[in-house]
Amino acid sequence: MSVRPTALDRSATVLVAGSSGLVGSAVVRRLRAEGFTSVVGIRSTDVDLTDERATLAHLRLLRPAVVVDAAARVGGIAANDAEPVEFLADNLRIQTNLFAAAHAADVDRLLFLGSSCIYPKHAPQPIPESALLTGPLEETNSAYAIAKIAGVIAVQSYRRQYGRRWICAMPTNVYGPGDTFDPARSHVLPALLQRFHTARAEGAGEVVVWGSGTPRREFVHVDDLAAACLHLLDHYDDPAPVNVGVGEDLSIAELARLVADAVGFTGRISWDTGRPDGTPRKLLDVSRLRATGWRPRIGLPEGIRDTLGWYVEHVAAPAGAGGSRRGG
Numbered sequence: 001m002s003v004r005p006t007a008l009d010r011s012a013t014v015l016v017a018g019s020s021g022l023v024g025s026a027v028v029r030r031l032r033a034e035g036f037t038s039v040v041g042i043r044s045t046d047v048d049l050t051d052e053r054a055t056l057a058h059l060r061l062l063r064p065a066v067v068v069d070a071a072a073r074v075g076g077i078a079a080n081d082a083e084p085v086e087f088l089a090d091n092l093r094i095q096t097n098l099f100a101a102a103h104a105a106d107v108d109r110l111l112f113l114g115s116s117c118i119y120p121k122h123a124p125q126p127i128p129e130s131a132l133l134t135g136p137l138e139e140t141n142s143a144y145a146i147a148k149i150a151g152v153i154a155v156q157s158y159r160r161q162y163g164r165r166w167i168c169a170m171p172t173n174v175y176g177p178g179d180t181f182d183p184a185r186s187h188v189l190p191a192l193l194q195r196f197h198t199a200r201a202e203g204a205g206e207v208v209v210w211g212s213g214t215p216r217r218e219f220v221h222v223d224d225l226a227a228a229c230l231h232l233l234d235h236y237d238d239p240a241p242v243n244v245g246v247g248e249d250l251s252i253a254e255l256a257r258l259v260a261d262a263v264g265f266t267g268r269i270s271w272d273t274g275r276p277d278g279t280p281r282k283l284l285d286v287s288r289l290r291a292t293g294w295r296p297r298i299g300l301p302e303g304i305r306d307t308l309g310w311y312v313e314h315v316a317a318p319a320g321a322g323g324s325r326r327g328g
């Protein structure tokens with residue numbers, strides 16, 4: 001592993017693909033807070049990254065020095081399970097087009113965001129980066145995982161064949177302000193925040209949570225992930241991907257209890273075991289990231305409170321008004 005001592009030039013143009021998403025918007029906030037003066041976002045409504053020509057034209061015009069690829073079709077276990085064709089094809093198209101355009105525009109530094117689901121279903125825990133491609137994937141998200149694995153191989157290939165100083169970060173399950181709360185697409189943490197909040201507002205005595213409650217997950221707050229991305233762009237230049245996590249996990253049952261307490265729900269929690277559990281455990285080995293000198297700052301209880309505050313302000317209807325609206 002090589003650690004670069006020189007940080008990015010704060011006046012360089014940085015392009016953040018996927019800037020309206022959970023991760024992309026946090027990366028934009030972080031770059032601006034760190035003094036970057038030329039930060040440009042691409043939202044899916046600005047440029048369709050599944051369109052090769054449009055992507056190429058946009059990057060040739062903009063000529064960024066740095067690209068952060070946070071553009072992807074993402075979703076929780078249900079969306080991944082229901083739409084494997086789109087999770088595979090759209091993500092392959094987005095990253096293939098963006099990488100080709102970045103290469104054509106001579107982009108020196110690029111950070112590709114993958115996912116902890118690239119690792120085998122039964123990988124050793126905590127999961128080291130070396131576990132990649134050592135065993136079968138979890139079925140509920142294998143299409144998305146294959147697309148993200150292809151992204152890692154593509155970045156490594158651009159490095160090897162063209163000398164590009166591009167890197168890959170593999171975040172664990174991400175959450176935070178700006179998350180998706182639509183139950184058909186959301187990940188577990190925002191899904192539970194919404195369900196427990198609604199149950200409390202409506203005075204319900206029971207909340208049903210998917211699966212058995214036994215799977216274990218690790219959660220990184222999106223502001224910590226954004227900070228880690230910039231840290232890696234400043235200090236890391238190696239083909240090996242870097243796991244981004246917090247080093248601790250908990251069961252879905254423990255998470256449900258934490259969320260219920262944060263929301264003030266005192267009723268019963270029951271389990272819908274007809275819903276898939278997915279991977280039994282996903283705890284990342286974060287020693288490579290730690291060796292670069294980076295540590296997360298936001299603990300899970302604090303992060304849940306922060307996300308709840310955002311949800312109440314931006315998404316939930318005021319208590320008693322009935323209904324809800326999408327925010328963000």
Ligand code: GFB
Binds near residue numbers: 191276277
């Ligand atoms: O967050 P989640 O959808 O993603 O689900 P994965 C995590 C666990 O929470 C699973 C359970 O065991 C779910 O069954 N769970 C309980 C719920 N209640 C709910 C609920 O209401 N909604 C959701 N969504 N889950 C995704 C992958 O896997 O993680 C993606 O499908 C990606 O590809 C992402 O890698 C980070 O951790 O199982």
